[in-house]
Amino acid sequence: MKTTYIKISLLSLFSMTAIVASCSKLLDEKPNQSITTINTLKDLQGVLRQPNMISFGGLVNIGADQYVHSNSAYSTMAINFQNAYRWDKDALFDIWSGAYRGIYAANLVLTEMERIKEGTEFERNDLRGQALFFRAFSLYQLTQVYCRPYGPDAQTALGLPLRLTPNVEEKISRASLQETYNKIIGDTKEAIGLLPLRNIAINLPGKISCYGFLAKMYLSMREYSEAEKYSSLYLAESPQLLDYNTLDTLANPSIPRINLESTFDAGMTSVSTNAVVTANPILIQSYHTNDLRKKVLFMINADGSAVFKGSYFRSVSNQGYCGIATDEVYLIRSECLVRLNRIEDGLKDLNYLLVRRWKTNRFTPVQTTSKEDAIQILINERNKELIFRGTRWSDLRRLNEDGANISLSRTINGVTYNLPAKDNRWIWLIPAEVINLSGIQQNER
Structure with a gap:
């Protein structure tokens, strides 16, 4: 029996119905794309190597405090970006479909591998490991947007619909947050046992990127021993860092497209429909004069404003990056x-x-015996190093779970909008179409 795989547009179609109970109306639409029959492992690898297999909307950056919009820039933004920028209680911004597109593709590969028996053990293990990682990685991105931060109530808090087959007709409700995190961790650990240390392309995972991903996961869960364990496994294999003294700070971009720090390449869409994204002046002022990151990561305009140019994403220098990179693992x-x-x-x-971010011979090592001071220094350095990586939003959420009581505010046309520390808007609404078609529970407002 042959299985038919309809290229990009059908995957996009499935992504919109990834959790729906009934999607016949959508499935009746006929995409005008070529059809490829899946009969080989090469065909399945093609499913996982599609453009934007792992590329997410920038909600994790939009809500955070690393950038600002002028009143004029705000007025030209699309309505959904405006709503998200001011944390509107009814803001709807869809990254769900892109993530579930990746989940669908991973599930398709895992299912079809049971039918296709060709290939060496190495090839089959590699492909299965890739699919498991992509599914886990997509689920993680969704948890940072549509679920509450991991905490003591994870057993009862709402997680995600855990869709584990390519059957989009199957009715699935939201699992608990604990079940969701268990699945992400379980898939990734299984992938480690299957994947090579590094893969043949930067947008395909290997063991190293799995180690880094688990370090991120466990940090978000505030399980520091496990996060330290996996970050050490990563750094044992990939300790190299860029020396910013060797980069051309006047170039755009200054970060080379072939970047030895990036071990898994994945991008996010911009925080705006405008081409230019201006950094928060408070962030820019936090860089020391001898800190090269200010000029490597930003173009500094005559008026002192700073425009981001330093993405680690290899395709677009001003687009967010959500991959796995060595600088983050050190942090x-x-x-x-x-x-x-x-x-x-x-x-x-x-x-x-x-020392690799500051001008040569200008850096004085950080020293303190105070745990609290050291943690605050590290949080500040994460903010200065990991620009538009999605980490700032996740950091603020986990810090507030520990009682940091961090609130955000933005002023637009003379009106100040606030996001208090314990507000439900730290969890975004699931797209209305998904709720209407599937009947899953919406997040509280």
Whole structure:
């Protein structure tokens, strides 16, 4: 029996119906695309290597505080961007479909591999590991937007619909947050046992990128021993960092497209429909004069405003990056070591990173014996290093779970909009079409 795979447009169609109970109306639409028959592992690899297989909407960046819009820039934005920018209680912004497109593709590969028996053990393991990772990675991105932060109530808090087959007609409700995180971790750990250390392309995962992903996962869960464990496994295999002294700070971009720090390449859409994204002046002012990141990551205009140019995403220099990179893993391990009362070891990692970000012979190593001071320094450095990586939103959410009580505010046309620390708007609404078609529970407002 042959299985038919309809290219890009049908995957997009499935992504819109990824959790629906009845999607016959949508499935009746006939895409005007070629049809390829899946009969080989090469065909299945093609499913996972489609453009934007892992590319997410920028909600995790839109809600955070790393950028600002002028009144004039705000007025030219699409309505959904405006609503998200001011954290409107009814703001609807769809990254659900893109993520579930990746989940559908991964499920298709995992299912069809049971039918297709060709290939060596290495080839089959590699392909299965890729699919498991892509599914886990997509689910993780969704948790940072549509679920509450991981905490003691994870057993009862709402997670995601765990769709594990390509059958879009199957009715699935939202799992608990604990079940969702368990699935993400389980898939990734299984992938580690299947994948090569590095893969043949930067947009395909290997063991190293799985280690880095688990370090991110466990940090978001505030499980610091596990996050330290996987960050150390990563850094044992991929410790190299860029020395910003070797980069052309006047170039756009300054970050080379072939970037030795990026071990898994994945991008996010911009935080605006405008081409130019202006950094938050408070962030720009936080860089020391000798800190090269200010000029490597931003173009500084005559008026002092700064435009982002420093994405690690290899395709677009001003687009968000949500892949796995070594600089972030050093910061993860550094924070975990400090939180585990190994302050000196944690600051050693931080200083190893920062000396490669400052002008040669101008950096004074960070020193403190205060755990609280060290943590605050690390949070500030994460904000300065990981620009438009989606990490700032996740950091603020997890810090508030620990009682940091961080609120955000924006002023637009003289009106100030606030996002208090305990507000439900730290969890975005699931797109209305998904709710209407599937009947799954919407997030509270």
